[in-house]
Amino acid sequence: MPIFIDRRLNPKDKSLGNRQRFLRRAREELKRSIRDKVQAGGIAELDREHAVPIPRKGTGEPTFGDDKESGRRQHILPGNRTFSSGDLIPKPGGGGGYGSAPGSAESDDNFRFVLSREEVLDLFFEDLELPDLVKLNLKQVLSFKPRRAGFAASGAPTNINVGRTMRNSHGRRIALRRPKQAELDAIARQIAELEAKPASALVRERLATLREALDRLERRRKRIAYVDPVDIRFNRFDPQPVPNVNAVMFCLMDVSGSMGEREKDLAKRFFVLLHLFLTRRYERTDIVFIRHTHEAKEVDEHTFFYHTESGGTVVSTALEEMHRIIEQRYPVAEWNIYAAQASDGDNFAGDSERCIELLDRKLMRLCQYFAYVEIIDERESHIFGATENGTSLWRAYNAVDGKWPNFQMRRIAAPADIYTVFRQLFARQPDLRKSA
Amino acid sequence: MVSQVRNSELLFSGSDWNFAKLARVYDEIEALGFEELGLDIYPVQMEVISSEQMLDAYSSVGMPLMYRHWSFGKRFLYNELLYRKGARGLAYELVINSNPCIVYLMEENTMALQALVTAHAALGHNHFFKNNHLFRQWTDAGGILSYLDFAKSYIARCEERHGLTAVEAILDSAHTLMEQGVFRYRRPPKLSSEQQREGLHERLEYEERSFNDLWRTLPPSGKSKPEATDETLAERKKSLKLPEENLLYFLEKNSLVLEPWQREIIRIVRIIAQYFYPQRQTQVMNEGCATFVHYTLMNMLFDRCRIGEGAMLEILRNHSNVVFQPAHDDPRYSGINPYALGLDMMQDIQRISTAPTAEDRDWFPDIAGRGDWRDTLLDAWANHRDESFVRQYLSPTLIRKWRLFMLADSADEPHYEVASIHNERGYAKIRSALAQSYDVGASRPDIQVIDVDLLGDRRLRLQHTVKNGIMLEGGSRDATLRHIRNLWGYEVSMVARDAETGAMLSERSTKEI
Numbered sequence: 045m046p047i048f049i050d051r052r053l054n055p056k057d058k059s060l061g062n063r064q065r066f067l068r069r070a071r072e073e074l075k076r077s078i079r080d081k082v083q084a085g086g087i088a089e090l091d092r093e094h095a096v097p098i099p100r101k102g103t104g105e106p107t108f109g110d111d112k113e114s115g116r117r118q119h120i121l122p123g124n125r126t127f128s129s130g131d132l133i134p135k136p137g138g139g140g141g142y143g144s145a146p147g148s149a150e151s152d153d154n155f156r157f158v159l160s161r162e163e164v165l166d167l168f169f170e171d172l173e174l175p176d177l178v179k180l181n182l183k184q185v186l187s188f189k190p191r192r193a194g195f196a197a198s199g200a201p202t203n204i205n206v207g208r209t210m211r212n213s214h215g216r217r218i219a220l221r222r223p224k225q226a227e228l229d230a231i232a233r234q235i236a237e238l239e240a241k242p243a244s245a246l247v248r249e250r251l252a253t254l255r256e257a258l259d260r261l262e263r264r265r266k267r268i269a270y271v272d273p274v275d276i277r278f279n280r281f282d283p284q285p286v287p288n289v290n291a292v293m294f295c296l297m298d299v300s301g302s303m304g305e306r307e308k309d310l311a312k313r314f315f316v317l318l319h320l321f322l323t324r325r326y327e328r329t330d331i332v333f334i335r336h337t338h339e340a341k342e343v344d345e346h347t348f349f350y351h352t353e354s355g356g357t358v359v360s361t362a363l364e365e366m367h368r369i370i371e372q373r374y375p376v377a378e379w380n381i382y383a384a385q386a387s388d389g390d391n392f393a394g395d396s397e398r399c400i401e402l403l404d405r406k407l408m409r410l411c412q413y414f415a416y417v418e419i420i421d422e423r424e425s426h427i428f429g430a431t432e433n434g435t436s437l438w439r440a441y442n443a444v445d446g447k448w449p450n451f452q453m454r455r456i457a458a459p460a461d462i463y464t465v466f467r468q469l470f471a472r473q474p475d476l477r478k479s480a
Numbered sequence: 481m482v483s484q485v486r487n488s489e490l491l492f493s494g495s496d497w498n499f500a501k502l503a504r505v506y507d508e509i510e511a512l513g514f515e516e517l518g519l520d521i522y523p524v525q526m527e528v529i530s531s532e533q534m535l536d537a538y539s540s541v542g543m544p545l546m547y548r549h550w551s552f553g554k555r556f557l558y559n560e561l562l563y564r565k566g567a568r569g570l571a572y573e574l575v576i577n578s579n580p581c582i583v584y585l586m587e588e589n590t591m592a593l594q595a596l597v598t599a600h601a602a603l604g605h606n607h608f609f610k611n612n613h614l615f616r617q618w619t620d621a622g623g624i625l626s627y628l629d630f631a632k633s634y635i636a637r638c639e640e641r642h643g644l645t646a647v648e649a650i651l652d653s654a655h656t657l658m659e660q661g662v663f664r665y666r667r668p669p670k671l672s673s674e675q676q677r678e679g680l681h682e683r684l685e686y687e688e689r690s691f692n693d694l695w696r697t698l699p700p701s702g703k704s705k706p707e708a709t710d711e712t713l714a715e716r717k718k719s720l721k722l723p724e725e726n727l728l729y730f731l732e733k734n735s736l737v738l739e740p741w742q743r744e745i746i747r748i749v750r751i752i753a754q755y756f757y758p759q760r761q762t763q764v765m766n767e768g769c770a771t772f773v774h775y776t777l778m779n780m781l782f783d784r785c786r787i788g789e790g791a792m793l794e795i796l797r798n799h800s801n802v803v804f805q806p807a808h809d810d811p812r813y814s815g816i817n818p819y820a821l822g823l824d825m826m827q828d829i830q831r832i833s834t835a836p837t838a839e840d841r842d843w844f845p846d847i848a849g850r851g852d853w854r855d856t857l858l859d860a861w862a863n864h865r866d867e868s869f870v871r872q873y874l875s876p877t878l879i880r881k882w883r884l885f886m887l888a889d890s891a892d893e894p895h896y897e898v899a900s901i902h903n904e905r906g907y908a909k910i911r912s913a914l915a916q917s918y919d920v921g922a923s924r925p926d927i928q929v930i931d932v933d934l935l936g937d938r939r940l941r942l943q944h945t946v947k948n949g950i951m952l953e954g955g956s957r958d959a960t961l962r963h964i965r966n967l968w969g970y971e972v973s974m975v976a977r978d979a980e981t982g983a984m985l986s987e988r989s990t991k992e993i
Contacts (some may be wrong), residue, residue, distance in 0.1 A: 045503045046524035046602065047580065051533060052587055058536040059556045065648070066553030098561075103554055106656050106959035108925045108944075108952055115950030117889045120914040122816065123807020124885040124901055132895040133887070157557045 066103070067163060073099035074159070078167045094164050095156040165320070188283035199278030212275035222268040223261040231258045291322045291412075292330040292374050294366050296385040297348065299335045300357045303388055307419045311386035312349060313462050314417050318384050321466075330379075332369055336362035338392065342369060357390045359437060360398040367406050380412045389418045389435025396440030403441075408448045416441055416453040417465065491786045495590035502526065502585075505595045506602065508786065512777055513603045518854055519773070521606040522581040522621065526598075529584050534574065535559055537584060541756070542574055544582065545628040547635040547748070549651050572798075575601040577609040577759070579621040592791035596798060599777045604770025611862045612765070614758035624755060631748040638741050650742050653963035654728060654749035661728030661753040664921045684740045716934070723928040723943070727964070728753070730929045736938060737969030746967070761920045764866040768822015772857070775799060775823065805882075821882075825869070828878050829856055839876055866918035874911045876902075884910050891949075925952060927974070939989075940964070942974040946985055951976060958993045965990045 067074060077096040127133075159167070195208055235254050238247050295315045297303070303311075322329045333348035334340055337355030340362040366383065374381060391399070408414065418438055444451050454465040491508055492501045506524070513519040529537070539556030540546035572593055574584040583601045585594055609615050620627075639647045654661070717723070724730040728750040732743045759766065778799075782792045805820040806812040832840045833853035841848045847856050860869060879902045886900040886909060900906030900913075916922060926945040933939055942964075944952060957974075965972045973989035 046506050046526050048499050048502065049525065049527045050499075051527045051529045054529075054533065058533070059539050059553060061548045062539065062550060062553030062556060064553070065548060065550035065644070066557070068644075069550040069648075098554070098557060103550070104959065105551055105652075106956040106963070107659055108927060108960050109956050110925065111951045111953040112891075114891045115946075116891070116948045117950070118899065118913045118916070119887045119889060119896075120816070120884055120910060120917060121808035121887065122805060122882045122884055123809065123813075124883040125807075125809075127885055127898045127901060129898055129901055129903075129906065131898040133898065134895055157561060 067159075067167075070099035070103050071167070073102060075167050078159075078164055093158050093161055095158050097156050188285055190281035191284040192279060193282035194280050195277040196280040197277065199280070203278045203281070205277050205279045208277040209271065209275050212277060213271045216272060216275060217268065217270070220268045222270075223265050228258065228261055228265070231261070290328045290330070290378055291380040291382060292332060293319060293322055294332050294334060294369075294381070294383040295348065296334050296336070296362045296366065296383060296387075298337075298357055298359070298362075298387040298390065299348075299351075299353055300337045300390070301352075301354055302357070302390050303419075307386075307388055308349060310419050310456055310459065310462065311417070313459060314386060314415075314456065314466065315384055317462060317466050318382065318415070322382060330374075332366075334362050334365050334369075336365070340365040356392055358392045358395050359387065360395050360402055363399060363402040363407060367402065367410075370410055376410050381410055383407070383411050383414045385414070385416045387416075387418060387437060388420070389437045391435070391437045391440075393436070396436050399437070400440050400443055403444050403451070404447065408444070408451060411450065414448075414451045416451070418453070418455045420455050420457050422457045489785055490788050491595070491781070492591045492791070493788055495592065497589070497591040497594050501591055502594060502598070505591075506598050508781070509595070509599050509603060509777055512780055513599070513607075513773065516780060517773065517776065518858055519603055519607040520611060521603060522579045522610050524583060524602045524606065525580040526583050526585055526602065528587050530587050531563075534571070534584065534586055535563060537574055541752075542576065543628055544576065545625065545632050547632045547651075548639075549655075550648065551655065573597040573601045575605045575609075576624075577615060577619060577621050577755075578624050581606040581609065581621075590794065592787075592794040593798060595781075595787070595791070596774055596778060596795050599774035600770045603777070604773035605766060607773065608762070608766050608769045608861055611858075612758070612762060612865075613863055614762060614865055618758050619755050627751065631752070634748065635745060638745065642741065647745065649966065650745050651749065653966045654746045656960045656963045657728050657731075657967075658749060658753040659924055660927055661726060661750040662757045663726050663729070663754065664757075665725075684744075713931070717931065720932065722932075723930045725926070725928045726750070727927065727929060727942075731964070731967045734932070735968055738967065757920075758865075761865045761867070761918075764818040764822045764825075764918065765861065765864060765869050766822075767819045768826050769861050771799075771803060771819050771823040772826040807883075824878055824881070825873055826857060826860075828875050829853055829860070829873060831877075832875065837877070843875060844873075867915050867920075870918055871911065871915035874914065876907045879907055879910055884914070886910050886913050922947070925950075926979075938970040940968045940970065940972045942972065944974055944976045945979045946976050947979045949978075951985070957988065961988065961990050962993060 074096060077099070078094065081094055081096075195205060231254055235251060235258065238251050238254070241247055293315075297308075297311055299308075319329065319331060331345070333343050333345055335343055335348050335353075336357075336359065337353050338358045338361065339355070342365060343351075362385070370376070370381060403414070418435065438453070438455075441451075441453050445453055456462055456465055491505050506526070510521075513521075535556060537544070538559045539552045541552075546552065572586055572589055576582040581602070583597070583606075585597055589597065609621060615621070635647060635651075720730075720734060728746055731738070732746040732750065735743070738746070778787065778792070778795050781787045787795070803817065803820040803823055805817045829847065830853040832844055832848050833856055834849075834851055836844070836848035847853075850856075860873065864872065883902055885898060885902065886906070888897045888899040900909040902910070926947070928943050928945070929940065930943045931941040933941075961972055961974060971990050973987060973991075975987045976985040977983065978985055
């Protein structure tokens with residue numbers, strides 16, 4: 045008898061290590077696949093599994109192999125039906141063996157494999173940690189929901205707790221010995237009986253005592269109320285802070301001619317990241333896309349990223365549009381409002397002042413968070429790197445930045461910057477509640 | 481009552497299997513195999529695995545233990561996709577040439593299939609592994625598992641010490657040369673035992689510790705550079721044992737840049753390549769032997785009423801799927817099916833031995849009509865590889881049955897020419913050409929190290945011997961040469977020389993790439 049070993053319960057993912065090595069190897073190509081997907085697909089689509097073609101570049105395994113186009117060969121094939129020696133058979137077009145080269149040229153194009161969500165995110169954010177760590181640092185909007193919290197001696201009449209009130213009243217009545225109706229009834233009955241009898245001195249005297257007792261009891265009953273204000277108890281409600289489960293994210297982008305493909309791509313990445321972050325945090329996340337040239341419009345995602353429009357650049361129009369939409373659709377009490385603005389920093393002369401005012405007076409009070417990213421040329425990055433100097437919008441926003449802790453601004457020059465910038469943006473912990 | 485007796489004689493009924501049934505079937509099949517076919521096998525270890533585990537095993541070249549490399553991950557993805565899409569089923573079994581012989585059974589198999597697989601792998605393949613001379617001489621069934629275990633942990637240790645990238649670079653380069661990493665003619669040295677390996681490592685570590693860079697900086701003693709006369713050239717070639725066909729071996733021993741751990745990794749790849757070399761030379765025989773054994777044994781069991789009719793039907797259905805051979809113009813055609821060819825040739829030997837025709841007596845005077853087909857087969861299984869087996873035993877009857885024909889294919893002609901068909905003039909030619917196509921040594925490019933100028937520019941010179949004008953494919957050749965340069969450390973060049981005329985056809989150096 046042979047040895048039997050049941051291996052079915054052994055760990056299954058024996059080749060997981062190989063898979064990881066393969067993904068690392070094909071990293072560049074996979075990254076490109078994911079990037080294409082993100083560019084083609086919607087912002088909200090990143091955060092899930094993706095099927096990607098099996099990468100071929102960098103994963104070839106070369107060996108010395110024969111050149112199919114040279115030399116003399118002999119093939120032995122089965123199933124001859126009509127041929128006899130000396131027959132000539134034209135070669136099928138495109139070279140290659142006469143069916144004898146067994147499927148060497150596999151068409152790899154159909155092969156797609158599924159990357160898990162984590163792998164996708166990892167590739168997308170270029171092997172940086174995901175913003176889980178940031179989560180805790182995020183200030184959160186509190187809205188309040190009343191929650192039962194015991195009883196109170198005061199409150200609104202609608203909140204009276206009858207059961208509790210009557211219990212108090214009963215106790216008090218016992219303690220103060222409030223006469224019961226039955227006692228009064230008994231005395232009244234005695235009085236009636238005596239009155240029916242022929243009047244004698246004894247009877248009269250007895251009637252007088254009874255009447256006096258009845259009177260005393262009735263007075264006592266009147267003095268001790270059945271339900272006294274001290275008995276009354278109200279249901280007590282405490283306002284319980286609850287995190288808002290809805291978030292709306294405003295994407296504001298300058299789409300005037302100065303924003304090229306590169307700028308838009310970078311902006312998109314930043315938006316994707318913010319969206320990802322919000323979806324992890326909130327049950328429901330809306331996205332509002334506002335694009336602007338010299339006038340602002342709310343548009344759908346596709347238009348936002350892919351339609352170009354010519355015109356000047358007036359940033360304040362976008363802020364106004366955002367404010368209008370908030371007023372209309374997103375009451376501050378119910379929504380956490382996030383805004384991300386991407387621009388190359390151009391603005392119509394004099395408009396920056398208006399932006400400051402809009403932000404300062406209106407928007408910053410409503411927003412949970414306002415992030416401004418300025419997309420600059422890579423060559424500029426070292427010039428502007430650390431200085432406060434910059435475009436007109438940058439200088440204007442600097443003023444807002446100083447004033448509002450939930451306003452952040454950064455410069456982005458390359459895709460690799462985005463995550464770090466994002467991290468910086470969310471790393472600070474402004475200890476502020478919703479200051480309305 | 482009668483049917484009950486019959487039932488109790490059946491080895492199993494129903495499609496569910498359990499370990500008791502497996503053991504009963506195995507014992508029966510083994511006894512039959514010994515008695516009727518004279519098989520001789522390694523002890524068997526049967527392991528039941530799930531389909532995921534089978535996919536895992538596929539991607540690590542069928543071995544239960546393997547070091548980690550991205551190419552296995554890639555292979556896994558391919559196999560998984562094919563399997564998921566239903567383009568390819570999984571094998572019912574996998575068998576490993578080891579002692580004890582490990583047979584994987586899939587849990588999804590029915591009992592009838594498990595019986596088939598037991599006969600096929602645990603007896604057929606097992607007998608072949610134990611008795612065929614290639615496996616006996618060139619592989620070490622007893623040591624392979626412990627060697628793989630060593631290889632896996634050694635490479636894992638290297639990854640820890642030197643980083644994934646460094647290890648991967650060496651493995652990549654070594655993998656490209658796996659085909660050139662076997663001794664085709666010289667017998668490879670035995671696998672060293674665990675003890676020897678320990679000793680080796682201690683020695684390497686001692687060398688690393690006691691390395692003194694000072695000696696390297698000593699000025700060369702003699703100023704006169706030796707002249708490159710024919711004599712010194714011959715001397716040098718002799719001292720390096722050139723020409724050398726095993727490129728991995730040469731690089732492992734003589735590379736100028738490799739660290740000891742890198743050499744050890746090359747050695748691991750080389751040993752694994754060597755281990756699989758006999759399997760590539762004996763596909764037809766190995767599968768033929770296993771198929772012949774399962775077919776014969778299953779029929780014997782059925783004749784003795786040990787297997788029910790339903791189970792036998794299932795077995796035959798699977799059997800005929802395995803040995804299906806579409807004709808060359810069938811869209812399903814993808815080369816000659818080794819299972820089909822092997823089984824047909826072995827059954828043909830049986831026929832020639834018991835009921836020969838006059839033609840058979842002409843072609844096979846040694847075995848025709850002798851009736852001892854068992855001994856003939858046992859002898860063939862022990863002493864042949866595909867090439868010699870076809871050359872010796874492919875009969876005209878079989879050539880007619882398969883309607884084999886030969887196409888001459890010259891790259892510069894717009895036509896194929898039908899050179900031979902299944903007729904009197906063609907038999908010998910078809911047989912010899914088919915045999916030739918199974919000669920792994922002849923059908924793979926012949927590339928050897930011919931010279932290396934250690935005192936000059938240290939260029940490694942390779943020679944590709946061009947047979948029948950078949951050159952190497954340019955892109956993959958350049959990529960492979962780059963890998964060789966990585967391992968050698970200096971420039972590498974390769975000349976292509978015609979095998980017959982000796983004329984130089986082309987030369988390619990890594991400098992030009």
